[in-house]
Amino acid sequence: MWGGRTGALPRVWGLWPTGVLGRRQRSCNAPSLAGSNSPQCWNCGGPGGPIRVDGFFCPQCRALQPPDPTRDHFSLMDCNRSFRVDTAKLQHRYQQLQRLVHPDFFSQRSQTEKDFSKKHSTLVNDAYKTLLTPLSRGLYLVR
Numbered sequence: 121m122w123g124g125r126t127g128a129l130p131r132v133w134g135l136w137p138t139g140v141l142g143r144r145q146r147s148c149n150a151p152s153l154a155g156s157n158s159p160q161c162w163n164c165g166g167p168g169g170p171i172r173v174d175g176f177f178c179p180q181c182r183a184l185q186p187p188d189p190t191r192d193h194f195s196l197m198d199c200n201r202s203f204r205v206d207t208a209k210l211q212h213r214y215q216q217l218q219r220l221v222h223p224d225f226f227s228q229r230s231q232t233e234k235d236f237s238k239k240h241s242t243l244v245n246d247a248y249k250t251l252l253t254p255l256s257r258g259l260y261l262v263r
Contacts, residue, residue: 161178161180161181161183161185162183162185162186162232163178163181163183163230163232164178164180164181164183166178166179166180175188176220176221176240183230183233184221184226184229184233184236184237184240185236186236186239187236187239187240191243193246193247193250193251193260194251196217196243196244196247197210197213197214197217197244197247197248197251198213199213199251201261202261203254203257203258203261205251205257207252210248210251210252211248211252214244214248217240217244218241218244220240221237221240221241221244222237222241223237223238223241225237
């Protein structure tokens, strides 16, 4: 369909960090940039936490890092922890995150990154579906 131009749209939109298939870095306005609990990259073993593109990539080798299971839906989707949520902003954030971590963009990467991509994408989908509807959002807040 894209004629071998995997990731052409994210490259045009500038959503991938520098060094990941030649894409430029985009600034992030997310208040919570919690990423992996691991202080070292699984790929290069480099020290330090994930870089400031939503905390998903290693600062040295730009490899996708494992998802942080302790990160809540509100911080992942860049929303205030309240019942009132701007659904337009939520939808924009969902699309932005899927452009970063969707498995289709990792088809030529290692199996580990493919697996992490699936996990990240699943977490983003769950967070979006939970926060989109008022009932599920309210139940999530109560938990």
